[in-house]
Amino acid sequence: MTITTPKGFKASGVTAGLKASGNPDMALVVNDGPLQVAAGRFTGNRVKAAPVKWSQQVLTTGALKAVILNSGGANACTGAEGFQNTHATAEKTAELLGCGAVEVAVCSTGLIGEQLPMDKLLPGVEAAAAALSADGGEAAATAIMTTDSVAKNAVVTSPAGWTIGGIAKGAGMLAPGLATMLVVLTTDAVIDQPLADAAIGTACRYSFDRLDSDGSMSTNDTVLLLASGASGVEAAADEFITALTDLCKDLGKQLLGDAEGSTKDIAITVSGAATEDDAVEVGRCVARDSLVKTAMFGCDPNWGRILAAVGVSKAPFDADQVDVAVNGVQICKAGAAGDSRDLVDLKGRAVAIDIDLHNGAAAATVWTNDLSHDYVHENSAYST
Amino acid sequence: MTITTPKGFKASGVTAGLKASGNPDMALVVNDGPLQVAAGRFTGNRVKAAPVKWSQQVLTTGALKAVILNSGGANACTGAEGFQNTHATAEKTAELLGCGAVEVAVCSTGLIGEQLPMDKLLPGVEAAAAALSADGGEAAATAIMTTDSVAKNAVVTSPAGWTIGGIAKGAGMLAPGLATMLVVLTTDAVIDQPLADAAIGTACRYSFDRLDSDGSMSTNDTVLLLASGASGVEAAADEFITALTDLCKDLGKQLLGDAEGSTKDIAITVSGAATEDDAVEVGRCVARDSLVKTAMFGCDPNWGRILAAVGVSKAPFDADQVDVAVNGVQICKAGAAGDSRDLVDLKGRAVAIDIDLHNGAAAATVWTNDLSHDYVHENSAYST
Known part of the structure; x- marks a missing residue:
C-alpha cells in the first residue's frame, strides 16, 4: 500500500553507494500516464538546496514524468557545481526514460x-531505471530514509474508484514551512493541474506545515503530487482535497512518531483564538x-x-483568561x-495539550x- | 565587589524557608540616598508575574527606596491572590523601612x-530588614539563586569617583526580551531619572537582550537600577551609559557561563547586515x-x-554570498x-561563530x- 498502489505508476529503490552504511539510497518514481499532471x-x-531550485523550475510547467530521489547527501550549499550535478541527474534520468529533463x-x-x-x-540512476516495477513503491520509500527507523507509506482509496498513495522520509529538522521531508504522492484520479495545486496546498497547510518537531x-x-489519470475516473474536487489532506496527515503522524530520539507525540490544540493564524502561532510558540x-x-x-510560551506569541489574549488542559486534566484555569x-x-507516548485563549472562535492543532x-x-x- | 560597593546602599540575604533545600531565599536592597532615582x-x-506588574506600576514614579526579592517561587500565573501577596510583601517591607509601599x-x-x-x-521580610548591612550585597546575590551554581556579582568604578555594582540570577529560560533573570544594579553616581532610564535601556539592549540561552x-x-548619589559626583552621561553597559555585559556573560547543563559559551557575530536589527535577527535564528x-x-x-538557520530569518541576504567561520576557520565561503x-x-568552552551576510555594513553579536x-x-x- 504505497505510491505504486494507484494505477499508472512504477517505482524502484536501489543502492548507489552514497551512504556509508551500504543501505539503499536512490529511488525513482515514474508516471506512465495517460496524464502527467503535477504540483x-x-x-x-x-537557503534552498540545488534540487529544490531545479524542481521548482521544472514544475512551472505543471507536468512531470518522473521524480529521481537520493538520500546520502542533501546537495545544499554546494554552489554552481551542486546545481550542475542536479541538472546532470535529471538529464540522465530523462535519457533513460525517453523524455526531457x-x-x-x-x-x-x-x-x-x-x-x-x-x-x-549516475550509475545509480541507471540501476534505478532498470529496477522500475509496478510494485516498487516500498523499495522507493526505503531508499529515501536517512535517520528514519521505518519507511513511511500510506494509501487512501475513494469509493468512486481512484486511489492516492504516498511515501515520506523525515525524522528531524521538522519545522513550519514544511517539515524536513521528502514526500512523493501519486494518484490515478483524473484531475487537472489547478485542482492538483489546490489540493497539495490545502493538504500541506493542514498536515506537514503544522508539524514542528524541533x-x-x-x-x-x-512534497510532489503526480497524477496519472489511469483509473479513468474524474475526482470530485472536495473529495480529492479531503482525501489528500487525510493521507498527508497520516504521513505527518508517521514522521512525528519516528522523530529522532522522541518519546512523546504531542498534539497542541489552541482554541478560542481570534483567527486560525493566531491559533497556529500560539501552537508553534508552545511546540518550539x-x-x-x-x-x-x-512526564x-x-x-x-506552557503559559510562559503562550506569552511569547503575538496573538491577542488576556493572560488571566487562558485555560490549559494536559491529557484532559484542566490544570490551569483562568491563568x-x-x-x-x-x-x-503522562506515561504514554500520546500527549494532548489543549489551550483555550477565550478570545475568539478559531482553533488549530500543531x-x-x-x-x-x-x-x-x-x-x-x-x-x- | 557587589551592589553594596557603591556608597549609600545596604543589603541582606536570609533564609525564609521558601526553598525545600533550606538555602537562602530572600534578599533586600535599600537605597539610603540622598537620591532615590530608579529605572x-x-x-x-x-504573561507577566504579579511582582512584575507591581514593580512596573511603582516604577512610574521614577524613584525607589528598596527592592525586596525572593527565590523559591515565581508568583506568576497566580491570579488576584498572587498580586495581593506581592502587595502585602511591599507593604511589610515599607513598614519596616518607614517608607511607602x-x-x-x-x-x-x-x-x-x-x-x-x-x-x-512575611517573617522572611522581617529577617531581611534586621540583617541589612553595608556589606550585605553578596548575601543578597546568593539568596536570589535558583538553579544557578554560583552567585553573580560585578562592579565598575569610574576614575571620576563613582561606582556601579550589580547582582544577577539566571541559569535557564534565557531568551530575547530580557533573559530569565533578576538583576539589581546600584550606583552612587549623581544622575537624574532620564539618564538612569536611558542608561538601563542601552545597557539591556546590548547585554541581556542579546542573550538567548534556550x-x-x-x-x-x-532589571532595576537604583542611584543613591552618595558619591556626590555627577556622572557624565556617555561615560555612565558605557560603564553600565559594560557591567551588564559582564553579568550577562556570568549568566551564560552558568546556563543549565551548558558546555559551550557561543558568541554568534553577524556582520555585513543591512541593519543592526537584521544582524540581531539572524543571530537569534542561529542561537535558537x-x-x-x-x-x-x-564539537x-x-x-x-548554521546556514539552514540563517535561511529561516527574514533579513535580506543572498544565500550564495554568505561566509561562515567557526573559531576562526572559514569553513563556508560564498554559501x-x-x-x-x-x-x-571546538574542544574549549568558548565558541565564536562569525557569519558575514555581505549585504551591508551593520553587525551584532548574540x-x-x-x-x-x-x-x-x-x-x-x-x-x-
Missing part, C-alpha cells in the same frame, strides 16, 4: 554542504519551547512553562492553578515531539 | 503557578536552532545547519564549502549556549 510545495527556507524533478536528502559523488550517483527548517523539503518539551520528556505537567497536576498521566536525551545524542554526532 | 526594564513576555519594588523567581507561602515569606522567555525578568546547538555540544562544526572542517577546534544532555536532564525534572 508541488517546497521549503520556506531561503524538464519532465524530471530531483530530490536529495542528507548532509548539507558536501558535493554528491556523481561517479556513484524548530529547525530544512533546505531540502519537497525547549522547557515545555523537556518537561514533557520528564512533568509543568503548565507554567492560574486549576485541578491538581498529580491527576495528569504537532510536536518532546526533547530527550536521545535527541541530543543523535544530533550531536550526525555529521561526524 | 527598570521588564520581561517582554505577555510605592517606594518598594518586588522581584520573585522560581516555579510558575504556585502561591507563595506568606506565613514564611529560546524560552520568562514571566519574571526584572536546536540542531546548531546539539552540533556544538558534539561538530556542521556549518550546513558553499570552504576550508576543511577538520581544522576547527550569545547562546549549546544543547546538552545535562540541559535535558535538569529541565525534565525541575518541578517534580
